Amino acid sequence: MFVNGVLDANADVSTDASGWTVAAAAFGVGVVVLLVCYWQTVQSLVWVWDHDGNYQYAFLIFPLSVWVAFCLRQRLRARPPAPSVWGAAAVAALVFVWYAGQLLDVNLVQHFALVSLFPALVMACWGWRALWVLAFPLGYLVIFAVPWGDGLVGPLQDITAHFAVRALELTGTPVLLNGREILTASAVWMVADACSGVKFFIACSALGCLFAYLMYQRWRKRLLFVVLAAVVPIIANGLRVYFTILIGDTWGLKYATGLDHVIFGWQFFGTVLVLLLLSGWFFRDPLVAGVPPPANNTMPTGARMVVWPVVIALLIAGPVMAAGVSSPAPADDLHLTAPTVAGWRGPQTAADEWRPAFNSAAGRVKAFYRSNASGEVVELFHAIYTGAPRRGHTLITYENKLYDPAQAQILSSASQQLRLTDGRSLAAGELRLSGAAGSRLVWYWYCVDRRCTRSKMLTKLLQAWEVLRGDVSQSSVWALSAPVGYAGVDQARANLRAFAQALPVPGVAERRVQREHLTPGDEP
Structure with a gap:
C-alpha cells in the first residue's frame, strides 16, 4: 500500500501479525513452556497410559481433541481474541494444585492439573468466548485423558457379580455368591479386577461422548446416547460373566477359561460396541452445512496482552517453587520392634x-x-x-x-x-x-x-x-x-x-x- 507515494510496509505486516496470529503464537509458547516445565508429570501421565491396560485408549484423546478443535477454527476466529485475567487466575490456581500434588506425591492431582492447564491457557490467551466454542474438545480432554477410573474397579466388580448371579438364578443354574466369588456346581468363579469391565466402560463412554457430539445436534439426544454408552458396557460385562459361567457349566471349563475366555470377551465387547454405534447411527441428525463466519483478526488491547507474559511466568513459577522447597530425604534407618499385646x-x-x-x-x-x-x-x-x-x-x-x-x-x-x-x-x-x-x-x-x-x-x-x-x-x-x-x-x-x-x-x-x-x- 502506498501512502503519499511511499510504500507502507507496516500495514500488511500488522494485518498478518495481528489478532489471532499473535494470540495463537502466545498460546503455542504457553504450551511449549507447559510441556518443558512439567515434563516429569507428562512422562508420568504417559507411563500410566502405556503400562495400565485400562487407560491405553487415552493415547487417542489428545489427537481427537485437537481434531475437533481444528474443525471449530472458523467459529473461533469469528470474534477477536480477548485475553482474560480470569484465565490467568485459573492458571495460577491449577499451578498451585499441581504444586500441592507435587509436595504430597499424588500423581492423580498432578495429572489433573497438567491436563486442566490446557483449557485454562485457552481462556487466558483467547478469552471466555474461545473457551465456550472449544468447550467440548477441552472438556473431553480433561475428562478422559486423566486416569481417574481406579476407584470404579471395586463397585463394578460388585455390580458384575450380582448381575451374573441374578441371571444364573433366572435361568435355573444353582449358584451362591460369596463376596465376589460365584460358586456353581462346576467351579468357583472369581470376579477379579480384570473382570470388572472398567476398561470397556471408560473406553465406551469416551467413544460414546465423541459419537454423540458429532452425530447429534440436540442436547437431549446427546445426553441420552452418553447415558446409554455408560450403561450398556456395565450390562454387557455382566452378561459376559454370565455366559462365561454358563459355558463352563454346560460344556466344560476348558471352553470358558484360558485363550478361549479372552477371545470370547473381545468378540463379545466388539459386537456390543458395533450394535451400540449402529443403533445411534440410525437416529443421527442431518448435517447442517453452516456458512463460516468472517474472521475477525483485531489485535487485543495492550492491557489485555499483559496477560500472556503473566501466564508464562505463572507456569514457570510452579516447578521453581517445587524445586526450592525440596530437601534431602532423611535416612531410612528406623528399627521397629513389634509391641507386646496383653492376653x-x-x-x-x-x-x-x-x-x-x-x-x-x-x-x-x-x-x-x-x-x-x-x-x-x-x-x-x-x-x-x-x-x-x-x-x-x-x-x-x-x-x-x-x-x-x-x-x-x-x-x-x-x-x-x-x-x-x-x-x-x-x-x-x-x-x-x-x-x-x-x-x-x-x-x-x-x-x-x-x-x-x-x-x-x-x-x-x-x-x-x-x-x-x-x-x-x-x-x-x-x-x-x-x-x-x-x-x-x-x-x-x-x-x-x-x-x-x-x-x-x-x-x-x-x-x-x-x-x-x-x-x-x-x-x-
Whole structure:
C-alpha cells in the first residue's frame, strides 16, 4: 500500500501479525513452556497410559481433541481474541494444585492439573468466548485423558457379580455368591479386577461422548446416547460373566477359561460396541452445512496482552517453587520392634501367607500372635514413613498394598468400628481376601501423628495440613490379619477386635520416632 507515494510496509505486516496470529503464537509458547516445565508429570501421565491396560485408549484423546478443535477454527476466529485475567487466575490456581500434588506425591492431582492447564491457557490467551466454542474438545480432554477410573474397579466388580448371579438364578443354574466369588456346581468363579469391565466402560463412554457430539445436534439426544454408552458396557460385562459361567457349566471349563475366555470377551465387547454405534447411527441428525463466519483478526488491547507474559511466568513459577522447597530425604534407618499385646503370646516371626507391601518405608515390622485364651492367630503389620511425602517415599501410593495381588483377590470390603485402649473410637477398613491359602480378613487404618483414619484421601489431607504447617510429621499404616477358618467370618472378626482393643495405642509411637530405635508400645 502506498501512502503519499511511499510504500507502507507496516500495514500488511500488522494485518498478518495481528489478532489471532499473535494470540495463537502466545498460546503455542504457553504450551511449549507447559510441556518443558512439567515434563516429569507428562512422562508420568504417559507411563500410566502405556503400562495400565485400562487407560491405553487415552493415547487417542489428545489427537481427537485437537481434531475437533481444528474443525471449530472458523467459529473461533469469528470474534477477536480477548485475553482474560480470569484465565490467568485459573492458571495460577491449577499451578498451585499441581504444586500441592507435587509436595504430597499424588500423581492423580498432578495429572489433573497438567491436563486442566490446557483449557485454562485457552481462556487466558483467547478469552471466555474461545473457551465456550472449544468447550467440548477441552472438556473431553480433561475428562478422559486423566486416569481417574481406579476407584470404579471395586463397585463394578460388585455390580458384575450380582448381575451374573441374578441371571444364573433366572435361568435355573444353582449358584451362591460369596463376596465376589460365584460358586456353581462346576467351579468357583472369581470376579477379579480384570473382570470388572472398567476398561470397556471408560473406553465406551469416551467413544460414546465423541459419537454423540458429532452425530447429534440436540442436547437431549446427546445426553441420552452418553447415558446409554455408560450403561450398556456395565450390562454387557455382566452378561459376559454370565455366559462365561454358563459355558463352563454346560460344556466344560476348558471352553470358558484360558485363550478361549479372552477371545470370547473381545468378540463379545466388539459386537456390543458395533450394535451400540449402529443403533445411534440410525437416529443421527442431518448435517447442517453452516456458512463460516468472517474472521475477525483485531489485535487485543495492550492491557489485555499483559496477560500472556503473566501466564508464562505463572507456569514457570510452579516447578521453581517445587524445586526450592525440596530437601534431602532423611535416612531410612528406623528399627521397629513389634509391641507386646496383653492376653496374646508373641510377637513371633510371621509366615508369608499374607504379604503387605509398603515400599521405601523408614521402618516396618510384621509379627505373629496367638491368643492365650483360645489359641486363635492374628498377624500384625506396621510401617512408618518419616518427613513430608516425596516421590518414592510416601505412605499412600499406587504401589503400596495391604496384600499381594498375585496371591489373593478382594472378596468384599467394609468398615469396622474399634475402641482403642485410650478410649478413642476408630473406623478401620476391612478387606476380605480369597487366595490359594484360603480366606482371610484384614483390618487396617492409617495414622498421621495421633490422627487415624481408614480413608486414603483423608490421610493425604492430614499430610497436606502438616506440610502447610511446616511440621515434619510421621505417617504410618497399621494392619491386622486373621485367617477365616471353619468357625467363619464372625469368629475372625471377633479375634481381630479382641487383638485391636488390646493393642498399644496406634499413633502415639509416631510422635516419638527416634532415628536409632522405636517401640510401638512406648508412651509419650
